[in-house]
Amino acid sequence: MxxxxxxxxxxxxxxxxxxxxxxxxxxxxxxxxxxxxxxxxxxxxxxxxxxxxxxxxxxxxxxxxxxxxxxxxxxAPDIRFVGISIGATSMSVGLTDGRLSVIGTRTRACDIRSGPEKVLATALDEVRALLDEHGVTEPMGAGVGVPGPVDFHRGVSVSPPIMPGWDGYPVRDAVARELGCPVVLDNDVNVLAAGEQHAGVARTAKDFLYVKIGTGIGCGIVVDGELYRGVDGCAGDIGHIRVEDFGPTCACGNTGCLEAFSGGAALAREALAAARSGRSPVLAELLAEKGDLSAEDIAVAVARGDAQAVQLIRESGHRIGQVLASLVSFFNPGLIVIGGRVSKLGHGLLAEIRSVTYRRSLPLATGNLPIVLSELGDEGGVIGAAHLISASVYAPSSAEA
Amino acid sequence: MxxxxxxxxxxxxxxxxxxxxxxxxxxxxxxxxxxxxxxxxxxxxxxxxxxxxxxxxxxxxxxxxxxxxxxxxxxAPDIRFVGISIGATSMSVGLTDGRLSVIGTRTRACDIRSGPEKVLATALDEVRALLDEHGVTEPMGAGVGVPGPVDFHRGVSVSPPIMPGWDGYPVRDAVARELGCPVVLDNDVNVLAAGEQHAGVARTAKDFLYVKIGTGIGCGIVVDGELYRGVDGCAGDIGHIRVEDFGPTCACGNTGCLEAFSGGAALAREALAAARSGRSPVLAELLAEKGDLSAEDIAVAVARGDAQAVQLIRESGHRIGQVLASLVSFFNPGLIVIGGRVSKLGHGLLAEIRSVTYRRSLPLATGNLPIVLSELGDEGGVIGAAHLISASVYAPSSAEA
Structure with missing residues (x-):
């Protein structure tokens, strides 16, 4: 005893x-x-x-x-961690040393809907290529982030709305078997929040939110320096918060969800509609050139002075700001970090998010509340995933095993 | 060292x-x-x-x-704590032993808008009467809850929308001077959450929300067994979360706030409108009898089968459910406790809150999420306030002093 x-x-x-x-x-x-x-x-x-x-x-x-x-x-100089950050449409894998400095990364397009076997096989191919490239035979551990809810303790994906085939899939054990090292699995926003806390703009923050605006929208929550996952591990699922009673049907089956208005998929759909209706001549031009439109094309149209594109960005930021204002009233964070692919659509989005959030929250909660863009980009996911596994490898229960 | x-x-x-x-x-x-x-x-x-x-x-x-x-x-059998729980329209003060069993309580109507001097003088009169009654000369400490944001560390009220005159008032030090013992100040929902955790329905919950529906609406947040107050101490201020773009003007100056639709003051206003317009014959009758209407009169009208009153309760519950659904998506709690004066307006309110919350949240987060009424009523505030001061008196920094 x-x-x-x-x-x-x-x-x-x-x-x-x-x-x-x-x-x-x-x-x-x-x-x-x-x-x-x-x-x-x-x-x-x-x-x-x-x-x-x-x-x-x-x-x-x-x-x-x-x-x-x-x-x-x-x-030890030969400690190596693997970070695997899987998004809905792209993935980044990377290798870090024991201090989580990035030694190498690889980024690849992927489609999360093609299922866990295929997506994880691609990720593992990239990891093996990186390990070979850097002469690493035994990584000390790997962290994996996926774009949907996970059961953190069991290491499996759980009923992810945009991830058909992933429900209950034992991601952690599958990757651990292939790489021969300990693995932790978390959702992508928690991974990004951990990365931002270790190496980005949230280094000194104790209570903050990391809001990812990608194909979907999610939020990592840090309370007193630790990730807060909620009772079932699905805290931060803000993409399905209602912003209107009616609206487009969301991937979750409800209507009026934030994600169905302001996520990357929703913006691409709005861009297509604006192009086809003739409301946006620039988007129509881009559609004719490329045959399809993505959320990123809205930024191109904004740069070319398209009023409708500016309006799309503003409306998206407005909805996001409304939800963030609610979260500020509820959670009173010290910092909000905005990241994800869609957050790069130009300053107009962030300006609108800030404006609505500050206006709709009580003065006490916003008196000293920076709302800033993520500093890390793709590397954030790699560093965050490496951070999660490093914490697990360095910590009591794993170190004893 | x-x-x-x-x-x-x-x-x-x-x-x-x-x-x-x-x-x-x-x-x-x-x-x-x-x-x-x-x-x-x-x-x-x-x-x-x-x-x-x-x-x-x-x-x-x-x-x-x-x-x-x-x-x-x-x-020691002679340890005594004082709990002072001040609401917008009534207060409860009480005396507990060291294990926080209630020895005596007194409840009195008050108007928070009459300012800190008057309200605190009333509270202290009641406390002194209780102390005399029970032969207590030296209480070990007192906890105070007020219905608005507080700066927990400085022990002062901060810009409370429904509490004119309280902004910056040193409640903690004023009460400590009068009672001659250590005092802690917190907002009423944190106090109620602490009470429910110590002696009520949340005894085994680690992560839960206590939602108070009184004159205003607020929320106590418990993370891993500890009250979460946010960076500026104003976490849980959910009464000012937007539920509609338009609507009645709220005490905070915005429109569309939850509290302006579903708080006790809003319900009383709606009841008056329904009585005067003739939409509700029963409320009109009650108005004629009493000269004024309160939220509680809606419950009376429901009991008499008034369809309009049923509708008022349902709409109020619907708005509250919408906000709770957002919080469930964000926070993934293990339990939601509903308390406050308005929560007693009958089962229809709770039924509607439950229905909307469960329907609008992801299945993973509501698979095992009880939404229950508070067990403690007025005593909850007294026990919670005593709990906060007991934690402070028993804890290192105070015990050293």
Whole structure:
């Protein structure tokens, strides 16, 4: 009993030490002892143990602070994490070191609707190519993000509206079997939120929202520095919040959902309608050139001065702002980060989102509420996925296994 | 340095021990050691210290478990907490023992708009009467809930829409000065949520919402067993979430707010309109009898079979359900508790809230989501306020002071 408790405390100390090195880089034993609030003897013992395990090593001497020179401790240089960030229409896979610096990435188009076997096979092909390219034989773990609800603890996709064939699919175990390493599975917005927190604009935020506007719309929620997943793991599913009583039918079967007004798929549909009706001469031109339109074409039309395209962006931002205002009233976050493919459609979208959110929320909640674009783009998903698996690999329960 | 750390660890152990006795009642040293995962020697030392401080004492022997009989430890019988729960139109004050069992309560009508001096003077009169009645000279602390946003850390009301004169008023310090004991201030829904978690229907819930439908509408948020207050302390302000683009002007100055459709004040206004227009013969009759109508009169009219009153209740529930559905999609709670004066207007309201919430949320989030009425009524506010101050009095920073 006593022995097992002591063991757990040590492993938890290891996890904290590894996370400290991940987030801050090489530190002396003295600095580590200060940061973790334990004695230098304890730190020395832990560093020794981690060195034996091949997780940490000593690097050059620290800058002198007057006394005896201390040796810096760093994560082992050969630690590699895999990050797999799967969206509805494209995926990014990447390789990071122990500090989650990106060593290489690959991005590929994909169609989430082609089902888990095909999509995961493509992702694994890309991962293997990356591992080969960088001479990695044993990644320490892999994080996977998918664009829909997941059961985090079981590592499976759950009833994802835009992902036919994925319901109940054991994504985590399938990827772990193929790569021969521990894997965590989460939804794409949680992965992006984790990435933004580790390496992006949310580095100092404790309570924030990451809103992804892609084909669908979702939200990662961070409470006191930790991802909040909700009781069933589906917190943040804001794409299906009602914004109108009526409206286009959503993939979920309801009408009036935010996603059915403002998601990338909805915008592409609106762009087509505007082109065909003649309301937008520029979009009509683009349609004639390309044979089809995407949400991105609206940005092109805006750049060419098309009034209807400007209006589409504004309406989309307006609906998103209405929902964000509700969330601000409810959650009172310290920061909202906007990301995803559609967020890049130009400043008009963000301006409208900000304007409606600030106007519709109580002054107290918006007095100091930055609403900013994500800094990381595609790399955010890779870093976030790597972060999730690093937390799991460095943490007690996994490290003991 | 070492000394101070050890001191902090001990105080935190005291806080955990006191909270354990508060929530579970008398326990033997062996049970306490098991529950808190520390040695019996540590527990014996802590119990000794708490006995000296007059916080704990020994009671009769525990039921034998075969070995040596162990003596039960309990909170000191003379610990008294004051709970003050102020609503927009009425207040409850109460006295509890250390385990937060209610010893006495008093309820009085009040008008929050008459300003902090007058309202707090009334509350303090009631508290003093209660203290006298029960022979209490030194309460250990008091919790105060007010129906609007507060700055929890500074203990002041902040820009409350329905509370003219309260903005920036130092409620906590004013009450502490009068009662001569530590005080915490929070908003009424947080207080009610804390009460429901300690003694009501949310006892086993880790992530839940407490929705108060009174004159206004607000929401207490519990994440992982702890109240979530948001970055500025105004999380849960759901009364000002937009449900329509147009509608009656709200106290906050916007239009289309939930509260302006479904709060008690809005319902009273709707009832008056229905009575005066002749749409509701029963409400017209009640108006003639009483000279004015309140939200409660709608329930009377429903009981007398008035179709218009049924419709008013249903529309109110419908709007509330729409907002709750958004919150369920965003937050994925494990339980929603509905309380407040207006929640007692009959089963029709709850039925409509449930129906809309379940229909508009994704199946994953509502598969196991009870939506239930509060069990505690007025006592909930008293117990919740006492709970907040007990947590503060038992916890490290206050216990050190």
């Amino acid at each position: 006593r022995h097992s408790l002591a063991g757990r405390a040590e492993t938890s100390m290891q996890a904290r030490l590894l996370a400290q090195l991940r987030d801050e880089g090489p530190l002396s034993r003295v600095q580590l002892a200060d940061r973790l609030n334990v004695s230098r003897t304890t730190i020395a013992a832990e560093v020794g143990r981690l060195t034996e395990l091949g997780m940490a090593h000593e690097v050059g001497p620290a800058a002198s602070r007057g006394g005896r020179r201390s040796t810096l401790v760093d994560l | 070492r000394h101070s750390l050890a001191g902090r660890a001990e105080t935190s152990m005291q806080a955990r021990l006191l909270a354990q006795l508060r929530d579970e009642g008398p326990l033997s040293r062996v049970q306490l050691a098991d529950r808190l995962n520390v040695s019996r020697t540590t527990i014996a030392a802590e119990v000794g210290r708490l006995t000296e401080l007059g916080m704990a004492h020994e009671v009769g022997p525990a039921a034998s478990r075969g070995g040596r009989r162990s003596t039960l430890v309990d909170l």
